[in-house]
Amino acid sequence: MLQMKTHYPDATRVEPSHRHTLAIIVDNEPGVLARIAGLFSGRGYNIESLTVTETEHEAHISRITIVTTGTDSIIQQIKSQLERLVPVHRVVDLTLTGEAVERELCLVKVVGKGDHRVEAMRLASAFGARTLDATLTSFVYELTGTTDEVERFIKLMTAVGLVEVSRTGVAAMARGAEGMGGLSP
Amino acid sequence: MSETMTGAEMVIRALHDQGVEHIFGYPGGAVLPIYDAIFHQDKVQHILVRHEQGAVHAAEGYARSSGKPGVVLVTSGPGATNAITGLADAMMDSIPLVCITGQVPTHLIGSDAFQECDTVGITRHCTKHNYLVKSIEDLPRVLHEAFYVAQNGRPGPVVVDLPKDIQFKTGTYVRPLSNQHKTYRPTVKGDMDHIRAAIELMANAKRPVFYTGGGVINSGVHASTLLRELVHLTGFPITSTLMGLGAYPASDKQFLGMLGMHGTYEANLAMHECDVMINIGARFDDRITGRLDAFSPFSKRIHVDIDPSSINKTVKVDIPIVGDCAHVLEDMVRLWRQSAQQSDKVALQDWWGKIEGWRSRNCLGYRNSAETIKPQYALQRLYELTKDRETYISTEVGQHQMWAAQYFKFEEPNRWMTSGGHGTMGYGLPAAVGAQLAHPNALVIDIAGEASIQMMLQEMSTALQYNLPIKVFILNNEYMGMVRQWQELLHGGRYSQSYSESLPDFVKLAEAYGGVGIRCDKPGELDAKILEMINVNRPVIFDCLVDKQENCFPMIPSGKAHNEMLLNDYLGETGADISSVIDEKGKMLV
Numbered sequence: 141m142l143q144m145k146t147h148y149p150d151a152t153r154v155e156p157s158h159r160h161t162l163a164i165i166v167d168n169e170p171g172v173l174a175r176i177a178g179l180f181s182g183r184g185y186n187i188e189s190l191t192v193t194e195t196e197h198e199a200h201i202s203r204i205t206i207v208t209t210g211t212d213s214i215i216q217q218i219k220s221q222l223e224r225l226v227p228v229h230r231v232v233d234l235t236l237t238g239e240a241v242e243r244e245l246c247l248v249k250v251v252g253k254g255d256h257r258v259e260a261m262r263l264a265s266a267f268g269a270r271t272l273d274a275t276l277t278s279f280v281y282e283l284t285g286t287t288d289e290v291e292r293f294i295k296l297m298t299a300v301g302l303v304e305v306s307r308t309g310v311a312a313m314a315r316g317a318e319g320m321g322g323l324s325p
Numbered sequence: 326m327s328e329t330m331t332g333a334e335m336v337i338r339a340l341h342d343q344g345v346e347h348i349f350g351y352p353g354g355a356v357l358p359i360y361d362a363i364f365h366q367d368k369v370q371h372i373l374v375r376h377e378q379g380a381v382h383a384a385e386g387y388a389r390s391s392g393k394p395g396v397v398l399v400t401s402g403p404g405a406t407n408a409i410t411g412l413a414d415a416m417m418d419s420i421p422l423v424c425i426t427g428q429v430p431t432h433l434i435g436s437d438a439f440q441e442c443d444t445v446g447i448t449r450h451c452t453k454h455n456y457l458v459k460s461i462e463d464l465p466r467v468l469h470e471a472f473y474v475a476q477n478g479r480p481g482p483v484v485v486d487l488p489k490d491i492q493f494k495t496g497t498y499v500r501p502l503s504n505q506h507k508t509y510r511p512t513v514k515g516d517m518d519h520i521r522a523a524i525e526l527m528a529n530a531k532r533p534v535f536y537t538g539g540g541v542i543n544s545g546v547h548a549s550t551l552l553r554e555l556v557h558l559t560g561f562p563i564t565s566t567l568m569g570l571g572a573y574p575a576s577d578k579q580f581l582g583m584l585g586m587h588g589t590y591e592a593n594l595a596m597h598e599c600d601v602m603i604n605i606g607a608r609f610d611d612r613i614t615g616r617l618d619a620f621s622p623f624s625k626r627i628h629v630d631i632d633p634s635s636i637n638k639t640v641k642v643d644i645p646i647v648g649d650c651a652h653v654l655e656d657m658v659r660l661w662r663q664s665a666q667q668s669d670k671v672a673l674q675d676w677w678g679k680i681e682g683w684r685s686r687n688c689l690g691y692r693n694s695a696e697t698i699k700p701q702y703a704l705q706r707l708y709e710l711t712k713d714r715e716t717y718i719s720t721e722v723g724q725h726q727m728w729a730a731q732y733f734k735f736e737e738p739n740r741w742m743t744s745g746g747h748g749t750m751g752y753g754l755p756a757a758v759g760a761q762l763a764h765p766n767a768l769v770i771d772i773a774g775e776a777s778i779q780m781m782l783q784e785m786s787t788a789l790q791y792n793l794p795i796k797v798f799i800l801n802n803e804y805m806g807m808v809r810q811w812q813e814l815l816h817g818g819r820y821s822q823s824y825s826e827s828l829p830d831f832v833k834l835a836e837a838y839g840g841v842g843i844r845c846d847k848p849g850e851l852d853a854k855i856l857e858m859i860n861v862n863r864p865v866i867f868d869c870l871v872d873k874q875e876n877c878f879p880m881i882p883s884g885k886a887h888n889e890m891l892l893n894d895y896l897g898e899t900g901a902d903i904s905s906v907i908d909e910k911g912k913m914l915v
């Protein structure tokens with residue numbers, strides 16, 4: 141008899157995990173988001189970021205952008221499992237189609253006086269953030285950028301009186317002339 | 326051609342337009358308008374079950390034995406939640422069902438109204454798709470779409486949740502020209518380049534094996550015919566999963582029997598040693614593969630599946646073919662013939678030689694007894710005495726289920742109904758009710774265990790009400806035998822809660838329901854009593870008292886590979902202690 145060291149379902153190959161951004165085109169019908177979120181939780185996949193809004197009102201079509209991590213085979217499974225859902229039209233792995241443009245928007249509120257206030261203004265202008273609201277003791281800034289940029293901005297602002305953050309999650313699109321379909325040109 | 330009618334009438338009308346003849350259901354407040362519509366017509370016959378889970382299993386038995394979708398009607402709240410186990414079962418085994426659930430009126434949804442539950446929320450994970458219909462305008466489309474979704478692509482259960490006010494509302498019913506979903510279009514035709522590559526690989530195979538599953542059955546009788554043709558053309562051996570039994574005739578020489586955890590020695594070793602595996606409509610379930618990293622280590626694999634998510638899910642394949650089994654098989658047969666492909670005759674002869682060696686091990690052999698009925702013997706006799714009839718077999722879950730799969734030889738598709746993926750005790754009796762309804766003149770037998778049968782026993786009453794002469798054949802070993810077997814393997818034979826204490830008198834029980842009870846505890850009387858059972862044209866419970874200690878072999882213990890199978894004379898041969906067969910890590914598995 142062979143000497144066995146491992147047992148399923150323990151993975152025997154250690155595959156590297158990567159971050160992938162998926163664009164999912166769905167019918168905007170009740171429960172569709174629950175279906176997708178439930179698929180991720182039910183099958184033990186991660187959601188790092190999720191963005192959704194109806195993009196074509198006439199046709200009731202929404203675009204969901206999900207950032208997830210997994211090995212190549214897990215990412216392929218996620219894609220196939222998503223495509224199995226009846227209201228899902230298409231799933232595109234933007235990470236595989238080439239470098240996609242990815243942006244997210246964040247709003248931060250900083251409260252402070254004196255040096256902190258001055259430093260907050262300097263950081264905001266260094267990052268190119270817009271000032272949406274100002275009082276004598278506070279600012280609300282808007283920053284649009286990659287997830288990394290937003291993370292860095294928030295980290296720095298923490299040192300100068302950050303009290304609140306609101307982020308949209310990632311919106312993404314493939315580069316180049318080709319559209320993903322759905323919209324008629 | 327549009328007509329004005331109420332939502333409740335639309336339900337019945339749509340069912341009729343879909344060709345539905347029978348629905349399985351149970352009434353309640355939230356579906357009363359539909360029951361009233363049922364009262365006013367006689368095109369669709371309603372079968373009153375005794376528990377909503379029974380309704381779903383009956384619909385599954387109906388669907389699996391007839392190839393048509395099964396239809397269920399239940400009320401809101403407890404009606405819907407009672408149906409959940411059945412829906413989950415149908416989801417796992419890809420059975421096409423449409424289940425209509427009543428719901429509280431739309432204006433009360435979300436208010437914790439009486440018998441309100443979030444049916445679409447609860448059933449989201451155990452249905453292929455579900456709908457909450459909030460306007461009468463959507464109802465005709467949704468009803469027809471539900472049938473399309475349930476039957477197309479990988480089949481599955483679809484729930485239509487229908488609030489009571491919508492059932493009362495009047496609207497316009499039009500039968501849609503096509504009931505297709507507006508975007509859901511599963512691929513049915515396989516990629517020709519991949520099919521060509523598959524044929525090429527098969528022609529060059531030295532040690533090939535077909536591994537086929539429930540997908541062939543779901544694809545329709547034609548798929549089974551094509552499978553037989555392809556297997557004969559190639560001369561390759563073939564094995565089948567539990568769900569696929571009957572797609573290929575079990576009596577044929579090329580058939581190696583079922584594979585997997587309780588599969589035959591020859592089937593599992595052929596899987597282990599093969600160089601080309603042709604998976605048609607099976608999904609590499611863990612009951613099949615055993616330990617994944619030791620699964621079929623030398624093979625190149627072809628996988629035909631209608632569900633792309635089944636491909637490369639747990640086992641990597643070399644040639645994936647997404648498509649419906651019948652379509653792909655048709656292309657395979659044509660290509661094989663056109664290109665005048667020849668199998669490697671010499672290699673095949675060697676391969677068959679090896680297989681015959683494994684076969685001669687006679688892994689399903691057992692030591693018979695003149696005093697006690699061996700469960701295997703009981704099933705062999707049941708098979709011999711029923712094989713020349715049109716027989717449909719359902720099962721419960723446990724040892725008896727595996728023995729039935731091993732000892733019954735299914736020659737045709739759709740004759741075998743068992744809960745494979747979900748493993749639901751209680752499935753068999755209602756499934757037999759459904760199958761008997763679809764085939765009124767056939768012999769329908771539920772092969773049961775004394776524990777499982779008590780889970781849906783109330784459906785005896787349904788059988789009586791509709792004069793369905795189903796036979797419940799209980800292999801009564803006074804144990805939850807499969808649990809006991811695992812406790813021997815994993816827990817030092819400590820039979821915690823697995824003894825069937827305080828059993829009812831099954832003969833009296835049958836009589837109490839108005840059926841016939843038969844008991845047998847002597848091997849010598851078995852044939853006569855089985856014949857007596859067959860010849861009664863009424864529901865029968867047959868209490869077959871069998872050896873209490875018998876275990877089900879062969880067995881691949883959890884966490885082991887195909888070539889580490891336990892055979893029934895294992896203990897005798899090696900003197901090993903059964904409790905030491907599975908190691909610590911294997912004990913974690915199910």
Ligand SMILES: Cc1ncc(C[n+]2csc(CCOP(=O)(O)OP(=O)(O)O)c2C)c(N)n1
Pocket residue numbers: 721722723724725726748749750751773774775776777778800802804805806807808
């Ligand atoms: C609803 C449900 N509960 C629990 C189980 C776990 N289980 C699997 S087999 C089994 C014992 C079945 O006993 P019996 O019906 O007597 O069949 P036997 O194994 O003795 O042939 C149990 C409890 C199950 N499969 N389904």
Ligand SMILES: [Mg+2]
Pocket residue numbers: 723774775776800801802803804805806
């Ligand atoms: Mg038992």
